Amino acid sequence: xxIEFKTIGFIRTNASTVPRHWTISDVRGEIIIDKEYxxxxxxxxxxxxxxxxxxxxxxxxxAVSDLLQTxxxxxxxxxxxxxxxxxxxxxxxxxxxxxxxxxxxxLHVTGLDMIDGTPVIDIKPLTGxxxxxxx
Amino acid sequence: xxIEFKTIGFIRTNASTVPRHWTISDVRGEIIIDKEYxxxxxxxxxxxxxxxxxxxxxxxxxAVSDLLQTxxxxxxxxxxxxxxxxxxxxxxxxxxxxxxxxxxxxLHVTGLDMIDGTPVIDIKPLTGxxxxxxx
Numbered sequence: 001x002x003i004e005f006k007t008i009g010f011i012r013t014n015a016s017t018v019p020r021h022w023t024i025s026d027v028r029g030e031i032i033i034d035k036e037y038x039x040x041x042x043x044x045x046x047x048x049x050x051x052x053x054x055x056x057x058x059x060x061x062x063a064v065s066d067l068l069q070t071x072x073x074x075x076x077x078x079x080x081x082x083x084x085x086x087x088x089x090x091x092x093x094x095x096x097x098x099x100x101x102x103x104x105x106x107l108h109v110t111g112l113d114m115i116d117g118t119p120v121i122d123i124k125p126l127t128g129x130x131x132x133x134x135x
Numbered sequence: 136x137x138i139e140f141k142t143i144g145f146i147r148t149n150a151s152t153v154p155r156h157w158t159i160s161d162v163r164g165e166i167i168i169d170k171e172y173x174x175x176x177x178x179x180x181x182x183x184x185x186x187x188x189x190x191x192x193x194x195x196x197x198a199v200s201d202l203l204q205t206x207x208x209x210x211x212x213x214x215x216x217x218x219x220x221x222x223x224x225x226x227x228x229x230x231x232x233x234x235x236x237x238x239x240x241x242l243h244v245t246g247l248d249m250i251d252g253t254p255v256i257d258i259k260p261l262t263g264x265x266x267x268x269x270x
Contacts, residue, residue: 001142001254003190005225023263037224039202043217050216053188053227055138067174081185081258082178089172090140090256092188094229096263119136121225123216128158128231132265 009033009105011054011118018113020072021084022095023131027112031097031120038105044123048099049131050107053122054114056091063087093118096126144168144240146189146253153248155207156219157230158266162247166232166255173240179258183234184266185242188257189249191226198222228253231261 013029031052033041044050066087068077080088097109107123148164166187168176179185201222203212215223232244242258 003140003142003254003256005138005140005227007136007138008224021262036199037202037216040215040224042203042214044214051229053225053229064171067172068177079177079179080175081172082260084259084262088257089143089175090188092140092257094186094188094259119138121138122223122227124219124229125217126264127156127219128267129261129264130267132263 005121007055007119007121008037009120011112011114011116011120013112013116015112015116018115020113022097022111022113025111025113028100028108028110029112031107031109033105033107033120035105041102041105041107044099044102044107046099046101049096049126050099051124051126052095052097052120053124054093054095055119055121056086056093057119059086059091062089062091092121096131140256142190142254142256143172144255146247146249146251146255148247148251150247150251153250155248157232157246157248160246160248163235163243163245164247166242166244168240168242168255170240176237176240176242179234179237179242181234181236184231184261185234186259186261187230187232187255188259189228189230190254190256191221191228192254194221194226197224197226227256231266
């Protein structure tokens with residue numbers, strides 16, 4: 001079964017490189033949401049953490065050999081569903097970003113681990129979860 | 136920009152109804168992953184919490200009037216990106232499920248808030264997050 005999603009916006013950042021994971025990122029940037037969806041942002045508050053679902057748009061196509069991968073900071077081959085690798089059966093990413101400010105259709109955020117131009121698919125509240133500060 | 140994803144498996148449960156959110160669910164069931172991706176499950180452990188990304192396959196098509204919604208347990212109209220509603224620009228869901236057991240391509244899980252037959256798109260580790268037990 002194929003499922004079609006559409007971009008609802010994209011990431012904008014001046015950073016030329018980003019960390020491998022949002023947990024270790026203080027990179028700032030913006031989420032530019034298409035104006036047609038702007039109303040849906042109205043309850044997102046300054047200082048709030050949000051879940052951002054996005055598309056790994058420059059990842060190479062997934063191959064069977066990617067089912068096991070050695071993450072950059074690990075010393076073992078892990079099943080892809082236990083990693084955050086962008087090479088996965090569906091190249092879909094999930095990051096938790098801190099909202100620094102909101103103006104109209106733009107969320108100013110910090111914690112970026114996606115590059116400039118990354119297509120955004122969804123934004124969700126962090127309901128039932130919190131950051132693991134023990135990291 | 137349109138993005139095409141494919142189903143990597145589906146949810147199976149005997150429950151005829153499920154709670155509105157995984158935080159208040161103890162519904163059991165299975166995630167049946169297509170055998171071609173089975174190897175990618177190898178490091179998922181019994182007792183572990185996993186993030187499951189799925190498709191709200193029976194949601195009505197999104198309309199502009201859905202940009203603001205009153206969630207069932209709330210008394211105010213919220214922007215869709217501050218809700219977990221299945222009616223969203225891209226009908227994509229995210230739940231945190233507890234793995235009770237794993238055998239071959241099947242994960243036995245608890246905490247289901249998706250119905251029998253729900254298409255699964257991705258599984259991720261809960262890196263950097265933990266359940267908010269204050270709820």
